[in-house]
Amino acid sequence: MFDLRWIRENPDAFDAGMARRGLDPMAQRIIDLDGTRRETQTQLQELQTRRNEASKSIGQAKKSGESAESLIAEVADIKARMASLEEAEKASGDELEAILSGLPNLPRDDIPDGADESANVCLRTVGELRNFDFEPKQHFEVGEALGFMDFEAAAKLSGSRFVVMRGAVARLHRALGQFMMDLHTREHGYTEVIPPLLVRDHVLYGTGQLPKFGEDSFRTEDGLWLIPTAEVPLTNLVADSILDAEELPIRVTALTPCFRSEAGAAGKDTRGMLRQHQFEKTELVSVVHPDESDAELERMTGCAEEILKRLGLPYRVMVLATGDTGFGARRTHDIEVWLPGQKAYREISSCSTCGDFQARRMKARFKTAGEKGTSFVHTLNGSGVAVGRCLIAVIENYQQEDGSIVVPDALRPYTGGMEVLRAND
Template sequence: MHDIKWIRENPESFDAAIARRGVEPQSARLIELDEARRAHVAKLQDAQERRNAASKEIGKAKGTGDETRAQELIDEVAKLKSFVQEGEEEERKLATALNEALSTIPNLPLDDIPDGVDEADNVELHVVGEKPPFAFEPKEHFELGEGLGGMDFETAAKLAGSRFVMLKGQVARLERALGQFMIDLHTGEHGYTEVSPPLLVRDEILYGTGQLPKFAEDQFRTTDDRWLIPTAEVPLTNIVNGEILDEGALPMRVTALTYCFRSEAGSAGRDVRGMLRQHQFQKCELVSITRPEESLDELERMRESAEAVLKKLGLHYRVVTLCAGDMGFGARKTYDLEVWLPGQGAYREISSCSVCGDFQARRMNGRYRPAGEKGVRFVHTLNGSGVAVGRALIAVLENYQNEDGSVTVPEALKPYMGGLERIG
């Protein structure tokens, strides 16, 4: 959510910033909506003041025996009362119209974000490791998984339709090992507190992190008007929904290993084969709540935490800074970690770490009280994948494959695999 006061004071800067996100100028429309609301509020205040004054005059008129004047004032007060009651409903409508307009506009990119339209304009930050050499033609993950008897897409489709998979045997155990390894790493070495959140949330919770109202079609909704979470970012960030935190509680760092659910609306024909784009998948999520002056440093810390997963797994990857046109709705700056998949011969996103500033906090009304101050300020929120478990499974299968179709277990995962050296 944007600050209408800031927009009123900086309309040209606001329009220039959202233009970098591919959005046409909005400041004039927003200010017009705010002017209508402010003008109506002023009328209500005037009416309320006159009502209070007239109420006092009634007693004076009766005290002097002027019943005619007293009745005139009683009638005036009744009309003013009716006007105020009806006007309060109109004020709510005007405020709702302004908030709805503000809620569909993406966050403003930071000044150092590269300009661009899509992923082709993203800027490489650094590369870690080297592409593994193969003396044979590497297979894709679904070929390996099916060959090992560990991936069953047909049965999953029979049970649930397309974009689902049933994992079996040691491949299923490998997925579980990856998730446990990630959550242990982030809680044991990176200072995150593990949370096991609800997987179903209410409308206002999805609104708080920006999935509603603009991206309703990307979500799964239940018959009792709750939503399956598209990422644990949703419940984790909303821990501060409506809260006023003590400054000493910041930064707050939480992590969760959960299933996530996405309708993948608009992705027809993309990544049809295999596990890359599923309706249901596991992800280890990282969320930080910070003071404003700490959030950019926290983004670098979060990125390093996500990178640590890939480094310990011995995977080759690169980090890119997303251009303004490729960032998510709520982000001000985003790093994507893209892991190398030799079966595809391509880099694919496995983690995305973003700083949102106070954009989500305004929607959630999440605040903190600085030490020694009476007032409160909005917190800053950050979120990142630490990392996507299904895509990590894909990366391990493809990078650790052997010519006979078996897969070597990475050293970091052996303790979670009962010491198993190879899946074959």
């Protein structure tokens, strides 16, 4: 959401930001609607004042025995006019809300312009690609050959875009999640949270998934939503709050299942585990003072990168172009891990700063001691990282010619000391 006063004072800057998102000018329409609503509110206040005065005069007239018929008629007329104005105010307010809630965040000035991912810019590449002396396979080929990934059984249970993991691969998947959480809580200063996996409409609205992206999530028959990411409940922990500035920054993390309908993904990544309806992800969320949000994005990106560094996985960090930046983000860093089976870098983490965009939707503020008024916090979120995709990267980068998988050193304490994963494990 946006500061209406800022839009009124900076209409050209607002339209320029939306143009970078590929959208038509909206500022004047917003200003006109806001002006109509504000004028209606002024009229309502004036009528209410006159109604109060007339009502008082009616009492005085009756007390003195004078006729109050004209005043009573005036009050009735005012009441009818106010009802009509209240409807008009609600209509303009609802239209304004619908427009604003459907507009994406303004991109930061320092991100590249471009319609899609082809305009993304590489910030850095880390790690050396392994030189295989055999043709590396894709993760599902390795997993199925070992007997630890079963997509057919999952399809019988749930349909496409699911997997059943067994044995050592299931254990490796669990080990990755535990490793990530330990690193983020013990060394990176995040507080572990176990949030609900089902949330109400206003929670998804607060982080920007509703109303525009409802089709991307699963909704239960009683109106609750399965979370598409732990960003949703974690960020909303500060909704409708006024925090003390001394409480900032707040850094929380959670390892949760995530559920996505993958609407619009027909034909994309249909084989394997890259794009599934259910997956696990370690999420990082920060709530910070506005002065610290740029630095926090760099910090958060570094926390996610550290996972891949300790696992010895090659990756690169991309800054997303305007056309590829998510709805609620001002700037996003995608971390893309190298998958030798695909011979491509694929996204494993997105770290974004949202400025006060989500905070305005959630009504999340902070107050500085000794200062009047409150200000909106800034929020950030990032994957730290997607567990299933990290498993894919480990399998493809650590596969051996005989089909076994070497377990990275960092994971061995979580796998009972297992060094190599074989079919009979």
